[in-house]
Amino acid sequence: MSDAHLLVLSPYIALAATAVVVMLTTAFYHRHLLLAGLTATGLAATFACVLVAGAEDRRATALLRMNDVSLYFIGLLVVVALAVVALSYGYLGRTERRFGDFYTLLTLGALGGAVLAASAHFASLFLGLEVLSVSLYGLIAYPRRRPQAVEAAFKYLVLAAVTSAMLLFGMALVYAVSGTMLLDKVASAGAGLAGWEAAAYKAGLALVFAGVGFKLALVPFHMWTPDVYQGGPAPVIAFLAAASKAAVFVVLLQSLAPLDPQRGGVLVVVLSVVAYASMLAGNLLALFQQNLKRLLAYSSIAQLGYLVVAVVSSGAAGGARGAGTVAVAFYLTIYALALLAAFGVIAVLAHAEGEPEALSQYRGLGHRRPALALVLSVSLLSLAGMPLTAGFIGKFFIFRAGAGAAQWGLLVVFALTSAMSLYYYLRVIITMYRLEVAPYAAALATSPGGMSAGRRAADRVAVAALVLLTASTLLLGVYPPVLLRLIEHAASVFR
């Protein structure tokens, strides 16, 4: 192992070190500010490592492939984790008395995600997935006196364990017949197989896909999403929705893209069906949802469906070459920004007893906490794909990728369902600007005065983070090249 390897792996070293330092500190000084500060510093250091790592496409180890795409997503994960720290600081201060393990688990989760983002091998894929999932069990159940949170964590634990087993079994099958565990070889390894070997290979791939599909909450595997989103603490769900999905999606992208429509065959069909189903089911189920967290859960199912459209289109030739990859990377980023902001607002509004979930509790929020209402409005409009927000540009890029690959059927459903989605996003916004004020929102106006100085500061940190997220959503909606240039450069590895 040379210095260059160390440099490439430095983000992992920094993340792991942060987790250890935070864990040790917890044992001796249980100060919230100190722990959160340490975590934030560690994450910032990791981000700096990502910047200097500047990798070419090389195998850092047999398990990890560090290229610009994986580095981009590791950077994204770290930024998401930082935002989650900023949101959790106030949230935990209001609802919990123990803090240390939360930040350790969060850092470990980011580490798992980072491993996933660069995994080149079944072993690292499984390792990353498990590190990520196990920390998420702990994070979701963190408010352990809240029965809903524990229930959500158990639901997630049981289903995730089952799908992990399926994933392992699928990997074993594929390895048994093809003799390879390298992700970029797996896709083409089935070529020479026949008879029962071909069947085993296909069954193995299907099981692996089921495992990945579960993490992404794509449609046949989406059942857990609304319950977990509803029960889990808002900042954790923001991490789950933004970071863990992004990390798993990169695996899909790295192992499939560019997906050749001719050679892809069955895979294209399977992915298309999943995309159709996710877009339709997610949007239809969200239409009449009265619970904001469940609404966001269904909407995230639909959003992942849109992303699969871009993966299906990633092999297009001509002017759209690489457009699918660019679309995925851009959309995942803005999706993360929007979901972080939306769950962030819920987290800021939460108090010790629970979080505001029912839509009716948001009535009049626009008059009581205008900044928060604006943040939520912008992030919902971004998810809906309205101009001036990044969502519009993101959807357009998916649209362009799809049109370049001539996936007209998917595009029509994409267009129609995203038109439909505006209905439920706008309903939330209208509710917030209704004239009558719900008791919940009315209580908010008085509480800032009654808060202690420390809590007010924590509240301000969270609001500042939210404003930053919203500002980047708007910036990317008005001038996307700031990010696109980076993504185009990263995506050129797939050409």
Add this chain to the structure above:
Amino acid sequence: MSLVFLLAIPFAGGIVAWVAARWSAAACRWVALASAVAGLGLAVGLWAQHYHMWGAAVPSRSIYVEPVPFFSELDVPWIPQAGIRLHLAADGLSLVMLMLTFVIVAVAVLASWRGVRRRAGLFHFMLLWAAASLAGVFMAFDLFLFYFFFELMLIPFFLLVVLWGHEGRRRAAIKFFIYTQAGGLLMLISIVGLYFIHGRQTGTYTFDYLQLVNSGISGWTGRLLMLGFFAAFAVKLPAVPLHGWLPDAHSQANTAGSVLLAGLLIKVGAYGFLRFLIPLFPQAASDIRYIAMGLGVAGILYGAVMAFSQTDLKRMVAYTSVSHMGFVLLGVFAWNQIALQGVILQIVCHAFSTGGLFILAGVLEERLGTRDIGGMGGLWARLSTLGGFGMFLVMAALGLPGLGNFVAESLILLGTFSVSRPAAIVGSLGLIVSTIYALWLVQRVFHGPGGESKPGTPARLAPREILMFVVAIVVLLWLGLYPQTLIRTTDAATGSLLRTAPAMQSPEPGSSATEAQP
């Protein structure tokens, strides 16, 4: 950079108005009014500055090449990764639309001066952002940029209807939303399709209007792409089978919302036909020319007949819009100099005559507490000033000679005559039907025995209200007596548009529009 300011003023003004409302509602109104007037001043300044160019002879073979009065002020890469440019430009047509936008928005601010008391900040924010996106639509010369503003418009208009509308506002707003969004998405598919087809043919992937104009895509591909645009603009205009949203949205919005919808939003459809649909797909457009003209005639008659049978004053005015926009569709597809001049005149005059009628309905509703025509009656005796204004606006709407609408509709019919005589003949029946409903309206509302006013409302009109009517009357009279001002401004622009679509060319009834004016 003036065109950038035309965008920046309403965007910034909207934010300032929203913030200002935290201190006082009056401040917010004044900010909104000031931004609209500033935008208007800038647009008029641009128009005056280029006045010498408007009447200039146009080089006969040029399509949007200097020295045509067309100034492209900003053309910088926006998202170079996808060939998208920030291309703002204006010709005479755009400038007319821009001036119209800011006048109507200023009037809308005045119209809501007393009516909108709660959430005034948000209201004026929405009003000005609607104005900004409209201004963007009229200046965008990049198809993606155009679509950007086209979609951006939707949210302010939706919220204006749903948050400040009348009793049935939710249903109306959702209907409006679904119609326009469906049309917009079909257009998006067409835009992206055009982008790829043009890119594969030429090797440059671009959304730039000037490069895509007269793309030469014909056959079924061209027709399908054209239909995407047609759906979007026909919903906005509205053309007859797609007009379902309009009566509901117009009658359920508050006064300012109705004025904005009738004065500006539906004009986007007309502008889209003129600027985008026919120049981009001349061949495909000429294939459906007679169908579209048939739809226009159907709209004229259907709207007029439906207007006659309404009992709700705002709903009735809304149906007259359907009728008047039928003339626009007819004129656009006639596609010669005279008809296009008539279309532009119709766009402007309809905005003022119908906008004025919506304000009248708002003033009446404030004083009588009803929009039911049956519950009015005898207003002339009680509110004689209002009666005078109302009479004038109704006469304008029915196309009385001497007022702008008459010039517009006769030019359209004149232009249509050389292309399709049946369409011109049947279309002119619309003038008769509109006389019937207009006189019927005057009789029911202003004559006859009077009802009761709502207690405590002033019988006299406030200066603010008089100002709004006077603006409408002055514009209508001016354009009726001296339409040359407008014709001169748009002459070169329509000439350029005509040359983009040789497939649509037809024999001109006169040598130029200037000779045919009354």
